[in-house]
Structure formats: C-alpha cells, structure tokens
Amino acid sequence: MPDMARKTTTARKATVTALAWTVGFLIFFPVLWTFLTSFKTEGEAIAAPPSFLFFDWTVENYLTVNERSDYPRHFWNSVVIAVGSTLLGVLIAIPAAWSLAFVPGRRTRDVLMWMLSTKMMPAVGVLVPMYLIFRDTGLLDTKSGLVGVLTLVNLPIIVWMLYTYFKEIPAEILEAARMDGAGLRSEIIYVLAPMAVPGIASTILLNIILAWNEAFWTLNLAAAKAAPLTAFIASYSSPEGLFYAKLSAASTMAIAPILILGWFSQKQLVRGLTFGAVK
C-alpha cells in the first residue's frame, strides 16, 4: 500500500514537473523566437513556414543596428532611469510602509487602496497635464524628469510590496528595540531593514525590471537626450517594410541586460516573492 502511494507520488511529481517545464517553455518561447529571428535575414524572418534552427545564421542585423543607433547612450539612460527611480522610490516607501505596517490607523486600508487605485487609471489620461508640467519645468527629455515620473508610477507597488513584507515581521522585535532605547531612525535602519533585506531586495529587483520595461512615459516624455532602450526598440518597427529581423536584434540587445540581471538574482527574487507565503 505505501509502495503504491510512493509510485503515485513519483508519477504525479513527473507530471507536475513536465507541466511546469511546458508552461516555462511557453512563457519563454517569444523571447527565444525573438533571439532566433535576430540572426535571420529579413526574408527568412517572414518566411512561411518559418525555419526554427536551420537557416543561414547572420549577425548582419546586429551590425546594422549598432551602426544606425547609439546603443551605449540608450543603455546608460535606461540604467540611470530604472535604478534611479527604484532607489528613490524605495527611500520614500520604506518609512511609508513602516508606518502603515506598524502604526496602523483607522484609515490604513483606505490609504493603501487609494495608493493602488492610482495604478488603475490609464496613463494616457494624464498625458497632457504631465506633458505641460514637464514643459513648464524644463523636464522634457531629461533623465531627472523620467526618474521622477517613474518613481511616482511605481511607488504604489513598492509601498505595497514593502508593506506586505513588513507585516510579516513581528512588531514585538521592534518594540524590544524601542525599549532598548532605539529611536525611530535607528529602529528602521538597524532593526527593520536588516530583517527585511530579502523583501527589500526583491522589491528593488522587480521595480528595476518594471522601470526598465516601462514604455509609455519613457516614449512620450523623452525624445533624444534621455531616450532609453524602449525608444531604441521603437525606432525599428514600421507599418510598411521589412523590419522583423532588425527589430528582433534591437529587442534582444534591449532585454539582454535585464535578463542577465534576473538570471543572476533569481534566487533572491524567488525568495523575496515567496517571503512570508508559508506561515
């Protein structure tokens, strides 16, 4: 009887593993396809039926893209905007999440919901007002302007994530620190932050990814000087013409850094995202 149970478990495990791999492959497939297409000629890129691996591999698209566009500049803009907005956001969100988690009031839930509700409005609804503010403050096409706007865009998510992690930390520990004479500042910096490191790290990583991929504000508020990799990709699409291979090369170059970052930090990411999931 127990033997049978073990067999079922093994079979189930295998099925679940196979299913997980299938889902993983399905999710990854568009990225893989983009990568493969970037090594095809424009003619092969639209061929039907498409060839999967057996085509004449060429790096011509990468050479063309590098010749036509200033990749390092776009890359640097992306780094500054993504990292800058995330760090600024976390700096603002840590005290906010602390107060929401440890000094809850009657309206804490409402405040949290209100913050999240700002994410529910379509961004284009405030495009013109934002554009006018940017115009009048001279922030159009500046990295600092984009850092500001992406901080605001992602702040609700950062606050929510940190709030969830902080809620998992027993308030008694903070109380004990207070009893030992820790001020608010030391309490947050020396007691709360170290305990919440996995949560903070995964919040930072996730928000860097979100900011890196943000394509509405970065495309609309930047032109030449502050344009990040989203603008770099958008310059290779066209309604009339053959562009899939070059677009794929540009996309691969744009997502490669964030993919590599995600690969190396996946342990941290998963740990952070499942933090507190099992009580």
Next chain:
Amino acid sequence: MTLTLRALLGASVAAGLSTAALAETITIATVNNGDMIRMQGLTSEFTAANPDITVEWVTLEENVLRQKVTTDIATKGGQFDIMTIGTYEVPIWGKQGWLVSLNDLPAEFDIDDLLPAIRGGLTVDGNLYAAPFYGESSMVMYRTDLMEKAGLTMPEAPTWADIKAAAAAMTDKENEIYGICLRGKAGWGENMAFLTAMSNSYGARWFDMDWKPQFDGAAWKATLTDYLDMMNNFGPPGASNNGFNENLALFQQGKCGMWIDATVAASFVTGADSTVADKVGFALAPDNGLGRRSNWLWAWSLAIPAGTQKEASAKKFVEWATSKAYLELVASKEGWANVPPGTRTSLYENPEYAKIPFAKMTLDSINSADPTNPTVDPVPYVGVQFVAIPEFQGLATAVGQQFSAALAGTTSLDDALKNSQDLAIREMTKAGYIK
C-alpha cells in the same frame, strides 16, 4: 614653458567651447522607413556644409511618432524643431497655425517643381506648411507569369471588372495561390486607407457637403459588396488580419496573383528577398469608368512647428533634405533607384530616373489623385484615402473594425454599413459638424 602650455591649453578649451556654443542642435522626429534612414545616414553631408548646426535624430514607429509629435505640437512642448508628418496632419495643423509657412524658402528650392497633387495636399490658404520628402500612391502589382498562364493581359489602366476577372482566373487554392491580396486589418491607415480610396472609384464619399455621413448610399454598398466578393472567393484565408507587411510577405512568397497597395512596395516585391522578383508587372489602380481611380496619395513631409527657437536652422535642413540637390546626392551615392520618389517634376524628366521600371507608374498614379477633389461628387474635406479632420482617426478606425468584421464573417455587409452610418452620425453630431 609651463605658462605657454597653459595659455595654449586655455586657448584651445576656449576655442572648443565657443564652437560648441555656436553650434545649434536641431532635433528631428522621423519614421522608420528606408528613405528616412538613408537621409539620417547622409546627415554628415549637411553638417559638413553647415558646421554651425548639429542634428539629433529621433526615429520612431509611425503610430508612436504620430502620438508623440501630436502631443508635443498641441501642447507647444518644443521637443522637436522638425517633424516628419503626413498629408493627413498637414491640413489640420496648418489650419490651427501650428506650423511655420515654408513659402519663403530660397529660390533654389523651386517650389513650382513640386508635383501639383502633392503640393496641393500640403498647402493651406496658399501657404506651403510642409516640404514633401517622398510621395507615394497605390497601384496594382501582379504576377506576369500567372496572368500569362491564365491567358490574360493586364491593361495599363484596368477597371474593377478586369481585376475581378484576373483574380478569378489566377486563383488556385490547392496550390495556395490566391488571385488577390488586399488589406483587411482594421484601422484608419490600414483597411480604411484602401477602402476609402476604392470607394472613390465607385463614386462614394464619406460625407456630403453638409457633413452628413454617406454609408447608407448605394455607392458604399457597391464598394463593400465587390470587396467582400473578391476577398471571400479569391483572397487568402484570414485576410481580416492582413495589413501591408502580411500581404507583402504573401506576395513575396508567390501566394498572391495581385496586390493593390502602396507604390513603395514595388521596390520590395522586385527586391532580393522576393521569390517572384522577375515576374512582377505594374498597373494603375483600377477604376469603374466614373473618372476617379482607386489610388491614394500620401507624402511624408518635413514640417517646422511654430514657436521653435531654431527656425532658421530648421529651414536650412528642410530645404537641404527636400531639394533637387539631395536627390542627386542620393543618386550619386546609392543609385537612382534609391532616390526618394514622388515629389518633384524634374525627377521624372530625368532620363536616368526614367529607366527605373516603376517610375512612370508611380508618377501616373500620383498625378491621377486629387486630394482636394477626391471622388466623383464634391466633398467638404481634403484627402483621398482619409478625411483631414481630427475626428477621422477614431471614427475611421471604428468603421474599419466594422468592415474587418464583415470580411471575417462575424457581421453582415448590411449590418456593417448600418453600424458605420450610426457611428459616423453620432461622432459627427458630437463634434458639431452636424447641427
């Protein structure tokens, strides 16, 4: 010694700073297509002749560009000194006073050399508000080998009856050859560009002189009936998802007998990526004997937003990029086939250019379109395959969805027309055109 060195260093830094301070940077927004990319590649020729100007490019996909430059010009954001815009925007923006008049470009620009149809579409109240960079129309591209096999010859100026007969004769569904490939994907610049141009040759119009929508008339019904008949019987499967690029891919792979689309496609279907490059013929877009053909007219043009601080430098660039000398520059570097087409009479008088196989067809197509008088009956608007009013983008996309659904078979022809008429009346009443 050290002092001299310091003085020298100081002087060179000062010199460098003063050059940098003198050089004025102009920012140009443009779309990603071959002729524009070539222009970017030749920027150094311009800056060599104008060392006091540096050029910064912002290249974007057409729809992203349109959204971005529209936001910028409507809010007077001033991010761009030159914008690449089409014949749809120029009349609207010119009327709003958003663009700088180009009537005062120097005599070498030779404004009278511009093709009249193109110039007419870019002029508002006698002011040229954008300089055409390249112009395009639409025409029939067909497979000469399939026509021969079917025992037919394509007239130079076919009628829709000719097209229908040819589509029927060339279709061989078992071998995945479809007689005709046309746009079906919904969108004001997708299926509606084609269908609006087609409807002109049937005598249809979007609005009468009182801005009353006309989808309940016989002419639109005849247009849509023929379109659906041809596509359902002789078109490729899933055509309601096909735009320019999808049809291009089908044609290049030898799956289309005919394709009616932008003249710019000629260089693609006869290019290296095409499996049928040596079997393509060209003909004018078809008509119905009513005096209007079904071709459209579009020109990507360079315009200067009013209020730019760098108007003089911007004008210099616009003049350079749209001049006769620029055409010669491109010809000398990359050959006449790569010269931006469709803007100047002198180009078509050039014997070298006349050797390009599709040159004459492009010129004839452009000349047969009249944006100020696009269809049989008079209309209150400008535009061949569009109506140059701000409401058109939204309205035509909604109508395009109805027509695309009719092609996909999810709605009937009559319902599509009725829904379009209702939509148009509602939108035009809301916008104040219908009192």
